[in-house]
Amino acid sequence: MTYCVGLLLKEGMVLLSDTRTNAGLDNISCYKKMYTFEDPGERSIVILTAGSLSVTQTTMARLQEAIDDAEATEETSILKARTMLKVADIVGAHLAEVASDITMKLVRNSQATASATLILGGQRKGGAMRLFLIYPEGNYIEATPDTPFLQVGEHKYGKPILDRVVTPDTSLTDARKAALLSMDSTLRSNLSVGMPLDLAVIREGECRIHEQRRIEYGDPVFAEMSQAWSAALRDAFTQIRI
Amino acid sequence: MTYCVGLLLKEGMVLLSDTRTNAGLDNISCYKKMYTFEDPGERSIVILTAGSLSVTQTTMARLQEAIDDAEATEETSILKARTMLKVADIVGAHLAEVASDITMKLVRNSQATASATLILGGQRKGGAMRLFLIYPEGNYIEATPDTPFLQVGEHKYGKPILDRVVTPDTSLTDARKAALLSMDSTLRSNLSVGMPLDLAVIREGECRIHEQRRIEYGDPVFAEMSQAWSAALRDAFTQIRI
Numbered sequence: 001m002t003y004c005v006g007l008l009l010k011e012g013m014v015l016l017s018d019t020r021t022n023a024g025l026d027n028i029s030c031y032k033k034m035y036t037f038e039d040p041g042e043r044s045i046v047i048l049t050a051g052s053l054s055v056t057q058t059t060m061a062r063l064q065e066a067i068d069d070a071e072a073t074e075e076t077s078i079l080k081a082r083t084m085l086k087v088a089d090i091v092g093a094h095l096a097e098v099a100s101d102i103t104m105k106l107v108r109n110s111q112a113t114a115s116a117t118l119i120l121g122g123q124r125k126g127g128a129m130r131l132f133l134i135y136p137e138g139n140y141i142e143a144t145p146d147t148p149f150l151q152v153g154e155h156k157y158g159k160p161i162l163d164r165v166v167t168p169d170t171s172l173t174d175a176r177k178a179a180l181l182s183m184d185s186t187l188r189s190n191l192s193v194g195m196p197l198d199l200a201v202i203r204e205g206e207c208r209i210h211e212q213r214r215i216e217y218g219d220p221v222f223a224e225m226s227q228a229w230s231a232a233l234r235d236a237f238t239q240i241r242i
Numbered sequence: 243m244t245y246c247v248g249l250l251l252k253e254g255m256v257l258l259s260d261t262r263t264n265a266g267l268d269n270i271s272c273y274k275k276m277y278t279f280e281d282p283g284e285r286s287i288v289i290l291t292a293g294s295l296s297v298t299q300t301t302m303a304r305l306q307e308a309i310d311d312a313e314a315t316e317e318t319s320i321l322k323a324r325t326m327l328k329v330a331d332i333v334g335a336h337l338a339e340v341a342s343d344i345t346m347k348l349v350r351n352s353q354a355t356a357s358a359t360l361i362l363g364g365q366r367k368g369g370a371m372r373l374f375l376i377y378p379e380g381n382y383i384e385a386t387p388d389t390p391f392l393q394v395g396e397h398k399y400g401k402p403i404l405d406r407v408v409t410p411d412t413s414l415t416d417a418r419k420a421a422l423l424s425m426d427s428t429l430r431s432n433l434s435v436g437m438p439l440d441l442a443v444i445r446e447g448e449c450r451i452h453e454q455r456r457i458e459y460g461d462p463v464f465a466e467m468s469q470a471w472s473a474a475l476r477d478a479f480t481q482i483r484i
Contacts, residue, residue: 156398160427164472165479177484185402225484230406232478237407239474242419242467 001192002033002153004048005162005179006119008131008143011172012203012210013121016179017048018153018187020194034198035060037067039079040208043124045087046200050152051116051136052102059098059116063091084122084130088140091120096138117152125207157189158182176201177225180215184226197222243434244275244395246290247404247421248361250373250385253414254445254452255363258421259290260395260429262436276440277302279309281321282450285366287329288442292394293358293378300340301358305333326364326372330382333362338380359394367449399431400424418443419467422457426468439464 004017017033031053037045047063049056066076074080078087099115106112115136123129131143133150143150145168151159161182166175176199186193196219201211215222246259259275273295279287289305291298308318316322320329341357348354357378365371373385375392385392387410393401403424408417418441428435438461443453457464 154398156396156431157402159431160399160402161475161479163431164475174479177479177482180484181479181482189398189401189405221484225482228482229478232481233403233406233475236471236474236478237403237416237419237423240419240423240467240470242422242463 001190002050003151003155003158003183003186003190003193004033004050004119004153005149005151005155005158005182006046006048006121006131006143007149007162007166007170007175007179008121008129008168009148009170009172009175010168010204011175012201012206013046013123013129013131014172014175014179015046015048015119015121015200015202016183017198018183018193019196019198020192021053022192028194030194030196032198034200035063036200036209036212037063037078037122038209041125041206043079043122043207044202044209045078045120045122046202046209047091048119048152049116050118052099052114055095055099055102055114055116056118058102059091059095059118062094062098066090084124084127084132087122088120088130088132088134091118092134092138092140095134095136099136119150119152121202123202123204123207129202129204154186154190154193157186161185172201172203180222180225181229184222184229195219243432244292245393245397245400245425245428245432245435246275246292246361246395247391247393247397247400247424248288248290248363248373248385249391249404249408249412249417249421250363250371250410251390251412251414251417252410252446253417254443254448255288255371255373256414256417256421257288257290257361257363257442257444258425259440260425260435261438261440262434263295264434270436272436272438274440276442278442278451278454279305279320280451283367283448285321285364285449286444286451287320287362287364288444288451289333290361290394291358292360294341294344294356296344297337297341297356297358298360300344301333301337301360304336304340308332308336326366326369326374329364330362330372330374330376333360334376334380334382337376337378341378361392361394363444365444365446365449371444371446396428396432396435399428403427414443414445422464422467423471426464426471437461
Protein backbone atom coordinates (compact mmCIF):
# COMPACT_ATOMS: atom_id res chain seq x y z
CA MET A 1 0.00 0.00 0.00
CA THR A 2 0.86 3.65 0.23
CA TYR A 3 0.21 6.76 2.22
CA CYS A 4 0.26 10.15 0.52
CA VAL A 5 -1.10 13.40 1.86
CA GLY A 6 -1.39 16.92 0.48
CA LEU A 7 -2.26 20.03 2.51
CA LEU A 8 -3.51 23.29 1.05
CA LEU A 9 -2.90 26.27 3.31
CA LYS A 10 -3.10 30.01 2.74
CA GLU A 11 0.71 30.11 3.00
CA GLY A 12 1.31 27.28 0.56
CA MET A 13 1.14 23.54 0.07
CA VAL A 14 2.81 20.57 1.72
CA LEU A 15 2.97 17.20 -0.04
CA LEU A 16 4.30 14.02 1.49
CA SER A 17 4.53 10.43 0.26
CA ASP A 18 6.07 7.16 1.40
CA THR A 19 7.96 4.85 -0.97
CA ARG A 20 6.87 1.31 -0.16
CA THR A 21 5.53 -0.80 -2.96
CA ASN A 22 4.56 -4.41 -2.55
CA ALA A 23 3.33 -7.24 -4.72
CA GLY A 24 2.19 -9.54 -1.96
CA LEU A 25 3.81 -9.41 1.45
CA ASP A 26 6.96 -11.18 0.28
CA ASN A 27 7.88 -8.80 -2.50
CA ILE A 28 8.53 -5.36 -1.09
CA SER A 29 10.33 -2.63 -2.99
CA CYS A 30 11.09 1.03 -2.74
CA TYR A 31 9.72 3.33 -5.46
CA LYS A 32 9.36 7.05 -5.49
CA LYS A 33 5.71 8.07 -5.51
CA MET A 34 6.30 11.81 -5.80
CA TYR A 35 6.77 13.39 -9.23
CA THR A 36 7.54 17.07 -9.72
CA PHE A 37 7.12 19.15 -12.86
CA GLU A 38 8.42 22.66 -12.80
CA ASP A 39 8.97 25.78 -14.84
CA PRO A 40 10.46 27.78 -11.97
CA GLY A 41 8.73 31.08 -11.40
CA GLU A 42 6.04 30.15 -13.94
CA ARG A 43 4.50 27.01 -12.50
CA SER A 44 5.21 24.13 -10.16
CA ILE A 45 3.30 20.87 -10.03
CA VAL A 46 3.64 17.93 -7.66
CA ILE A 47 1.88 14.58 -8.18
CA LEU A 48 1.65 11.85 -5.54
CA THR A 49 0.65 8.36 -6.63
CA ALA A 50 -1.13 5.42 -5.01
CA GLY A 51 -2.12 2.18 -6.69
CA SER A 52 -0.74 -0.15 -9.32
CA LEU A 53 2.89 0.73 -10.05
CA SER A 54 2.56 -0.13 -13.73
CA VAL A 55 -0.33 2.34 -14.00
CA THR A 56 1.38 5.16 -12.11
CA GLN A 57 4.76 4.81 -13.83
CA THR A 58 3.22 4.67 -17.30
CA THR A 59 0.94 7.63 -16.56
CA MET A 60 3.88 9.72 -15.35
CA ALA A 61 5.99 8.68 -18.35
CA ARG A 62 3.23 9.75 -20.74
CA LEU A 63 2.86 13.10 -18.99
CA GLN A 64 6.62 13.64 -19.36
CA GLU A 65 6.57 12.58 -23.02
CA ALA A 66 3.80 15.06 -23.70
CA ILE A 67 5.85 17.81 -22.02
CA ASP A 68 8.97 16.91 -24.01
CA ASP A 69 7.14 16.64 -27.32
CA ALA A 70 8.34 19.33 -29.72
CA GLU A 71 4.73 19.93 -30.68
CA ALA A 72 3.44 20.19 -27.11
CA THR A 73 0.43 22.49 -26.74
CA GLU A 74 -1.67 23.82 -23.88
CA GLU A 75 -4.01 20.92 -24.58
CA THR A 76 -1.33 18.23 -24.14
CA SER A 77 1.42 19.50 -21.81
CA ILE A 78 0.80 20.08 -18.11
CA LEU A 79 3.54 22.73 -18.20
CA LYS A 80 1.61 24.66 -20.85
CA ALA A 81 -2.02 24.07 -19.82
CA ARG A 82 -3.79 27.36 -19.15
CA THR A 83 -5.13 26.49 -15.71
CA MET A 84 -4.56 23.98 -12.93
CA LEU A 85 -8.04 22.66 -13.71
CA LYS A 86 -6.83 21.85 -17.23
CA VAL A 87 -3.75 20.20 -15.71
CA ALA A 88 -6.08 18.00 -13.65
CA ASP A 89 -8.02 17.14 -16.81
CA ILE A 90 -4.86 16.13 -18.70
CA VAL A 91 -3.55 14.05 -15.79
CA GLY A 92 -6.95 12.42 -15.23
CA ALA A 93 -7.32 11.56 -18.92
CA HIS A 94 -3.88 9.89 -19.05
CA LEU A 95 -4.54 8.05 -15.79
CA ALA A 96 -7.88 6.65 -16.94
CA GLU A 97 -6.52 5.66 -20.35
CA VAL A 98 -3.45 3.91 -18.95
CA ALA A 99 -5.50 2.05 -16.34
CA SER A 100 -7.96 0.97 -19.00
CA ASP A 101 -5.18 -0.24 -21.35
CA ILE A 102 -3.48 -2.22 -18.61
CA THR A 103 -6.73 -3.69 -17.32
CA MET A 104 -7.54 -4.89 -20.86
CA LYS A 105 -4.21 -6.73 -20.92
CA LEU A 106 -4.81 -8.21 -17.49
CA VAL A 107 -8.32 -9.48 -18.05
CA ARG A 108 -7.19 -11.54 -21.04
CA ASN A 109 -5.32 -13.84 -18.67
CA SER A 110 -6.85 -13.25 -15.27
CA GLN A 111 -9.64 -11.46 -13.48
CA ALA A 112 -7.18 -8.85 -12.25
CA THR A 113 -7.64 -5.14 -12.81
CA ALA A 114 -5.21 -2.26 -12.32
CA SER A 115 -5.88 1.28 -11.23
CA ALA A 116 -4.40 4.18 -9.34
CA THR A 117 -5.40 7.33 -7.48
CA LEU A 118 -3.37 10.54 -7.54
CA ILE A 119 -2.95 13.73 -5.58
CA LEU A 120 -2.11 16.72 -7.75
CA GLY A 121 -1.03 20.04 -6.29
CA GLY A 122 0.34 23.09 -7.98
CA GLN A 123 0.15 26.68 -9.02
CA ARG A 124 0.70 28.55 -12.26
CA LYS A 125 1.73 32.20 -12.33
CA GLY A 126 -1.35 34.38 -11.99
CA GLY A 127 -3.54 31.55 -10.74
CA ALA A 128 -4.45 30.18 -7.33
CA MET A 129 -2.79 27.18 -5.72
CA ARG A 130 -5.00 24.14 -6.22
CA LEU A 131 -4.95 20.66 -4.78
CA PHE A 132 -6.84 17.77 -6.40
CA LEU A 133 -7.49 14.12 -5.70
CA ILE A 134 -7.81 12.35 -9.06
CA TYR A 135 -9.81 9.13 -9.05
CA PRO A 136 -8.91 6.05 -11.13
CA GLU A 137 -11.59 6.99 -13.66
CA GLY A 138 -10.02 10.41 -14.24
CA ASN A 139 -12.58 12.53 -12.42
CA TYR A 140 -11.43 14.52 -9.42
CA ILE A 141 -12.29 16.43 -6.29
CA GLU A 142 -10.56 19.50 -4.96
CA ALA A 143 -9.43 20.60 -1.49
CA THR A 144 -11.36 23.56 -0.09
CA PRO A 145 -11.09 25.71 3.05
CA ASP A 146 -13.53 23.31 4.75
CA THR A 147 -11.35 20.32 3.94
CA PRO A 148 -7.83 21.61 3.42
CA PHE A 149 -6.14 18.25 3.04
CA LEU A 150 -6.45 15.22 0.77
CA GLN A 151 -5.14 11.73 1.41
CA VAL A 152 -4.71 8.59 -0.68
CA GLY A 153 -3.77 5.05 0.32
CA GLU A 154 -3.73 4.05 3.97
CA HIS A 155 -5.37 7.26 5.11
CA LYS A 156 -7.15 6.33 8.33
CA TYR A 157 -4.29 6.01 10.82
CA GLY A 158 -3.02 9.48 10.05
CA LYS A 159 -6.35 11.28 9.79
CA PRO A 160 -7.07 12.04 13.48
CA ILE A 161 -4.03 14.33 13.86
CA LEU A 162 -4.89 16.19 10.63
CA ASP A 163 -8.53 16.54 11.68
CA ARG A 164 -7.38 18.09 14.93
CA VAL A 165 -4.71 20.56 13.85
CA VAL A 166 -4.99 21.50 10.17
CA THR A 167 -6.99 24.51 8.99
CA PRO A 168 -6.30 26.83 6.04
CA ASP A 169 -4.63 29.24 8.49
CA THR A 170 -2.12 26.65 9.68
CA SER A 171 1.43 27.86 8.99
CA LEU A 172 3.59 26.00 6.49
CA THR A 173 5.90 24.98 9.33
CA ASP A 174 3.02 23.49 11.30
CA ALA A 175 1.50 21.89 8.20
CA ARG A 176 4.83 20.24 7.42
CA LYS A 177 4.96 18.94 10.97
CA ALA A 178 1.35 17.73 10.86
CA ALA A 179 1.99 15.87 7.60
CA LEU A 180 5.10 14.21 9.06
CA LEU A 181 3.28 13.23 12.28
CA SER A 182 0.36 11.90 10.26
CA MET A 183 2.85 9.78 8.29
CA ASP A 184 4.58 8.72 11.52
CA SER A 185 1.31 7.32 12.93
CA THR A 186 0.73 5.45 9.68
CA LEU A 187 4.26 4.02 9.52
CA ARG A 188 3.93 2.84 13.08
CA SER A 189 0.62 1.04 12.65
CA ASN A 190 0.84 -0.30 9.10
CA LEU A 191 3.73 -2.27 7.65
CA SER A 192 2.66 -1.66 4.07
CA VAL A 193 3.70 2.00 4.38
CA GLY A 194 7.46 2.53 4.70
CA MET A 195 10.43 4.88 4.74
CA PRO A 196 12.07 6.70 3.03
CA LEU A 197 9.66 9.61 2.59
CA ASP A 198 9.49 12.32 -0.05
CA LEU A 199 8.49 15.80 1.07
CA ALA A 200 7.73 18.85 -1.04
CA VAL A 201 6.75 22.34 0.10
CA ILE A 202 5.44 25.05 -2.22
CA ARG A 203 5.01 28.65 -1.03
CA GLU A 204 2.00 30.58 -2.27
CA GLY A 205 2.87 32.75 -5.28
CA GLU A 206 6.43 31.49 -5.77
CA CYS A 207 5.51 28.99 -8.52
CA ARG A 208 8.57 26.96 -7.69
CA ILE A 209 9.20 24.10 -5.31
CA HIS A 210 10.47 25.77 -2.17
CA GLU A 211 11.70 22.60 -0.47
CA GLN A 212 12.02 19.09 -1.74
CA ARG A 213 13.79 16.43 0.17
CA ARG A 214 13.98 12.73 0.82
CA ILE A 215 13.80 11.63 4.43
CA GLU A 216 15.79 8.40 4.64
CA TYR A 217 15.26 5.51 7.01
CA GLY A 218 17.03 6.44 10.25
CA ASP A 219 17.02 10.18 9.47
CA PRO A 220 17.99 11.64 12.86
CA VAL A 221 15.63 14.63 12.68
CA PHE A 222 12.63 12.50 11.75
CA ALA A 223 13.56 9.86 14.35
CA GLU A 224 13.81 12.55 17.01
CA MET A 225 10.44 13.99 16.03
CA SER A 226 8.91 10.52 16.12
CA GLN A 227 10.32 9.81 19.58
CA ALA A 228 9.36 13.23 20.88
CA TRP A 229 5.81 12.73 19.60
CA SER A 230 5.58 9.31 21.24
CA ALA A 231 6.85 10.77 24.50
CA ALA A 232 4.49 13.74 24.23
CA LEU A 233 1.53 11.44 23.54
CA ARG A 234 2.42 9.29 26.51
CA ASP A 235 2.76 12.38 28.72
CA ALA A 236 -0.55 13.70 27.48
CA PHE A 237 -2.07 10.28 28.08
CA THR A 238 -0.76 10.23 31.65
CA GLN A 239 -2.21 13.65 32.39
CA ILE A 240 -5.72 12.89 31.12
CA ARG A 241 -8.10 12.01 33.93
CA ILE A 242 -11.18 9.85 33.48
CA MET B 243 -20.05 0.59 10.63
CA THR B 244 -18.85 -0.04 14.14
CA TYR B 245 -15.86 0.23 16.36
CA CYS B 246 -15.31 -2.29 19.14
CA VAL B 247 -12.13 -2.91 21.09
CA GLY B 248 -11.10 -5.37 23.78
CA LEU B 249 -7.92 -5.16 25.90
CA LEU B 250 -6.41 -8.03 27.82
CA LEU B 251 -4.17 -6.91 30.68
CA LYS B 252 -2.66 -8.73 33.61
CA GLU B 253 -5.07 -6.82 35.88
CA GLY B 254 -8.16 -7.59 33.83
CA MET B 255 -10.03 -6.80 30.65
CA VAL B 256 -11.61 -3.66 29.19
CA LEU B 257 -14.24 -3.91 26.47
CA LEU B 258 -15.76 -0.95 24.65
CA SER B 259 -18.24 -0.64 21.79
CA ASP B 260 -20.13 2.09 20.01
CA THR B 261 -23.83 1.80 19.13
CA ARG B 262 -24.24 3.16 15.61
CA THR B 263 -25.89 0.95 13.03
CA ASN B 264 -26.65 2.06 9.53
CA ALA B 265 -28.33 0.67 6.47
CA GLY B 266 -27.02 3.20 4.00
CA LEU B 267 -26.14 6.70 5.10
CA ASP B 268 -29.77 7.76 5.40
CA ASN B 269 -30.88 5.09 7.82
CA ILE B 270 -28.94 5.40 11.04
CA SER B 271 -30.02 3.74 14.26
CA CYS B 272 -28.72 3.05 17.72
CA TYR B 273 -28.28 -0.59 18.75
CA LYS B 274 -26.35 -2.04 21.62
CA LYS B 275 -23.38 -4.08 20.37
CA MET B 276 -22.26 -5.31 23.79
CA TYR B 277 -23.81 -8.44 25.26
CA THR B 278 -22.93 -9.75 28.72
CA PHE B 279 -23.46 -13.24 30.10
CA GLU B 280 -22.72 -13.80 33.74
CA ASP B 281 -22.83 -16.28 36.57
CA PRO B 282 -21.28 -13.91 39.12
CA GLY B 283 -18.27 -15.35 40.88
CA GLU B 284 -18.29 -18.35 38.52
CA ARG B 285 -17.85 -16.78 35.09
CA SER B 286 -18.35 -13.58 33.19
CA ILE B 287 -18.45 -13.23 29.42
CA VAL B 288 -18.69 -10.12 27.25
CA ILE B 289 -19.33 -10.22 23.50
CA LEU B 290 -18.91 -7.22 21.18
CA THR B 291 -20.44 -7.40 17.70
CA ALA B 292 -19.64 -5.86 14.33
CA GLY B 293 -21.40 -6.61 11.07
CA SER B 294 -24.89 -7.36 9.86
CA LEU B 295 -27.39 -6.62 12.62
CA SER B 296 -29.64 -9.51 11.64
CA VAL B 297 -26.69 -11.88 12.03
CA THR B 298 -25.50 -10.50 15.36
CA GLN B 299 -28.94 -10.26 16.95
CA THR B 300 -29.92 -13.77 15.88
CA THR B 301 -26.59 -15.20 17.04
CA MET B 302 -26.95 -13.57 20.45
CA ALA B 303 -30.58 -14.73 20.70
CA ARG B 304 -29.55 -18.31 19.97
CA LEU B 305 -26.77 -18.18 22.56
CA GLN B 306 -29.31 -16.95 25.11
CA GLU B 307 -31.84 -19.64 24.13
CA ALA B 308 -29.17 -22.29 24.58
CA ILE B 309 -28.38 -20.91 28.05
CA ASP B 310 -32.07 -20.82 29.05
CA ASP B 311 -32.79 -24.30 27.71
CA ALA B 312 -33.76 -26.64 30.55
CA GLU B 313 -31.56 -29.29 28.96
CA ALA B 314 -28.51 -27.01 28.53
CA THR B 315 -25.19 -28.84 28.72
CA GLU B 316 -21.53 -27.88 28.69
CA GLU B 317 -21.66 -28.55 24.96
CA THR B 318 -24.49 -26.07 24.29
CA SER B 319 -24.45 -23.32 26.94
CA ILE B 320 -21.68 -20.74 27.16
CA LEU B 321 -22.38 -20.48 30.89
CA LYS B 322 -21.67 -24.20 31.32
CA ALA B 323 -18.88 -24.80 28.80
CA ARG B 324 -15.76 -26.14 30.52
CA THR B 325 -13.30 -23.64 29.12
CA MET B 326 -13.28 -20.24 27.44
CA LEU B 327 -11.94 -22.01 24.36
CA LYS B 328 -15.13 -24.09 24.30
CA VAL B 329 -17.14 -20.88 24.73
CA ALA B 330 -15.38 -19.49 21.65
CA ASP B 331 -16.24 -22.69 19.75
CA ILE B 332 -19.92 -22.47 20.66
CA VAL B 333 -20.14 -18.77 19.78
CA GLY B 334 -18.23 -19.31 16.53
CA ALA B 335 -20.46 -22.21 15.51
CA HIS B 336 -23.65 -20.21 16.08
CA LEU B 337 -22.20 -17.19 14.27
CA ALA B 338 -21.19 -19.18 11.19
CA GLU B 339 -24.51 -21.04 11.07
CA VAL B 340 -26.64 -17.91 11.41
CA ALA B 341 -24.60 -16.04 8.78
CA SER B 342 -24.90 -19.00 6.42
CA ASP B 343 -28.69 -19.27 6.96
CA ILE B 344 -29.23 -15.57 6.36
CA THR B 345 -26.94 -15.47 3.33
CA MET B 346 -28.93 -18.35 1.79
CA LYS B 347 -32.10 -16.29 2.18
CA LEU B 348 -30.44 -13.22 0.69
CA VAL B 349 -28.94 -14.84 -2.39
CA ARG B 350 -32.35 -16.09 -3.49
CA ASN B 351 -33.34 -12.51 -4.25
CA SER B 352 -30.09 -10.60 -4.55
CA GLN B 353 -26.34 -10.98 -4.61
CA ALA B 354 -26.14 -9.75 -1.03
CA THR B 355 -24.45 -11.68 1.76
CA ALA B 356 -24.49 -11.15 5.51
CA SER B 357 -21.79 -11.76 8.06
CA ALA B 358 -20.41 -10.51 11.35
CA THR B 359 -17.25 -10.49 13.41
CA LEU B 360 -17.20 -10.71 17.20
CA ILE B 361 -14.91 -9.98 20.10
CA LEU B 362 -15.35 -12.40 22.99
CA GLY B 363 -13.74 -11.83 26.38
CA GLY B 364 -14.24 -13.63 29.63
CA GLN B 365 -13.07 -15.80 32.45
CA ARG B 366 -14.41 -18.85 34.21
CA LYS B 367 -13.50 -19.67 37.79
CA GLY B 368 -10.17 -21.52 37.85
CA GLY B 369 -9.26 -20.54 34.30
CA ALA B 370 -7.35 -17.68 32.73
CA MET B 371 -8.94 -14.57 31.25
CA ARG B 372 -9.12 -14.96 27.50
CA LEU B 373 -9.93 -12.57 24.70
CA PHE B 374 -10.87 -13.79 21.20
CA LEU B 375 -11.69 -12.27 17.86
CA ILE B 376 -14.19 -14.58 16.13
CA TYR B 377 -14.27 -14.39 12.35
CA PRO B 378 -17.47 -14.65 10.27
CA GLU B 379 -16.64 -18.29 9.45
CA GLY B 380 -16.49 -19.20 13.13
CA ASN B 381 -12.72 -19.58 13.47
CA TYR B 382 -10.91 -17.26 15.85
CA ILE B 383 -7.66 -15.73 17.01
CA GLU B 384 -6.71 -14.88 20.55
CA ALA B 385 -5.02 -11.89 22.19
CA THR B 386 -1.55 -12.63 23.56
CA PRO B 387 1.04 -10.62 25.56
CA ASP B 388 2.59 -9.53 22.23
CA THR B 389 -0.75 -8.21 20.99
CA PRO B 390 -2.87 -7.47 24.04
CA PHE B 391 -5.78 -5.87 22.22
CA LEU B 392 -8.25 -6.86 19.50
CA GLN B 393 -10.37 -4.54 17.40
CA VAL B 394 -13.29 -5.01 15.01
CA GLY B 395 -14.97 -2.57 12.65
CA GLU B 396 -13.39 0.81 11.92
CA HIS B 397 -10.15 -0.09 13.68
CA LYS B 398 -7.54 2.06 11.96
CA TYR B 399 -8.23 5.53 13.40
CA GLY B 400 -7.96 4.27 16.96
CA LYS B 401 -4.99 1.95 16.54
CA PRO B 402 -2.07 4.42 16.85
CA ILE B 403 -2.90 5.33 20.46
CA LEU B 404 -3.28 1.65 21.43
CA ASP B 405 -0.02 0.74 19.67
CA ARG B 406 1.74 3.41 21.68
CA VAL B 407 0.44 2.92 25.20
CA VAL B 408 -1.03 -0.57 25.74
CA THR B 409 1.03 -3.48 27.05
CA PRO B 410 -0.05 -6.39 29.27
CA ASP B 411 1.30 -4.44 32.27
CA THR B 412 -0.93 -1.42 31.59
CA SER B 413 -3.20 -0.78 34.57
CA LEU B 414 -6.95 -1.24 34.22
CA THR B 415 -7.39 2.51 34.78
CA ASP B 416 -4.99 3.33 31.96
CA ALA B 417 -6.44 0.63 29.70
CA ARG B 418 -9.91 2.06 30.22
CA LYS B 419 -8.58 5.49 29.31
CA ALA B 420 -6.72 4.15 26.26
CA ALA B 421 -9.87 2.39 25.01
CA LEU B 422 -11.92 5.57 25.45
CA LEU B 423 -9.30 7.73 23.68
CA SER B 424 -9.05 5.18 20.88
CA MET B 425 -12.83 5.42 20.51
CA ASP B 426 -12.67 9.21 20.69
CA SER B 427 -10.27 9.36 17.71
CA THR B 428 -12.58 7.06 15.77
CA LEU B 429 -15.73 9.02 16.60
CA ARG B 430 -14.02 12.20 15.52
CA SER B 431 -12.83 10.94 12.15
CA ASN B 432 -15.62 8.58 11.09
CA LEU B 433 -19.31 9.37 11.07
CA SER B 434 -20.33 5.72 10.89
CA VAL B 435 -19.19 5.22 14.48
CA GLY B 436 -21.34 7.00 17.07
CA MET B 437 -22.27 7.60 20.69
CA PRO B 438 -23.53 6.32 23.08
CA LEU B 439 -20.80 3.88 24.08
CA ASP B 440 -20.94 0.71 26.16
CA LEU B 441 -18.04 -0.01 28.49
CA ALA B 442 -17.31 -3.12 30.51
CA VAL B 443 -14.42 -3.82 32.84
CA ILE B 444 -13.58 -7.25 34.27
CA ARG B 445 -10.97 -7.66 37.01
CA GLU B 446 -8.74 -10.71 36.87
CA GLY B 447 -10.02 -13.52 39.08
CA GLU B 448 -13.33 -11.90 40.03
CA CYS B 449 -15.37 -13.73 37.39
CA ARG B 450 -17.93 -10.96 37.47
CA ILE B 451 -18.33 -7.75 35.55
CA HIS B 452 -16.68 -5.14 37.72
CA GLU B 453 -18.01 -2.11 35.86
CA GLN B 454 -20.55 -1.83 33.12
CA ARG B 455 -21.90 1.46 31.97
CA ARG B 456 -23.34 3.34 29.08
CA ILE B 457 -21.67 6.61 28.15
CA GLU B 458 -24.39 8.78 26.64
CA TYR B 459 -24.02 11.47 24.01
CA GLY B 460 -22.95 14.60 25.87
CA ASP B 461 -21.69 12.69 28.91
CA PRO B 462 -19.76 15.43 30.76
CA VAL B 463 -16.88 13.19 31.86
CA PHE B 464 -16.33 11.79 28.37
CA ALA B 465 -16.69 15.24 26.80
CA GLU B 466 -14.14 16.64 29.23
CA MET B 467 -11.72 13.81 28.46
CA SER B 468 -12.20 14.36 24.74
CA GLN B 469 -11.54 18.09 25.04
CA ALA B 470 -8.56 17.56 27.36
CA TRP B 471 -7.10 15.06 24.88
CA SER B 472 -7.57 17.46 21.98
CA ALA B 473 -5.92 20.22 23.99
CA ALA B 474 -3.09 17.92 25.07
CA LEU B 475 -2.52 16.79 21.47
CA ARG B 476 -2.42 20.37 20.28
CA ASP B 477 0.00 21.29 23.08
CA ALA B 478 2.19 18.30 22.25
CA PHE B 479 2.00 19.26 18.58
CA THR B 480 3.11 22.82 19.39
CA GLN B 481 6.08 21.59 21.39
CA ILE B 482 7.43 19.22 18.74
CA ARG B 483 10.25 20.75 16.75
CA ILE B 484 11.08 19.72 13.21
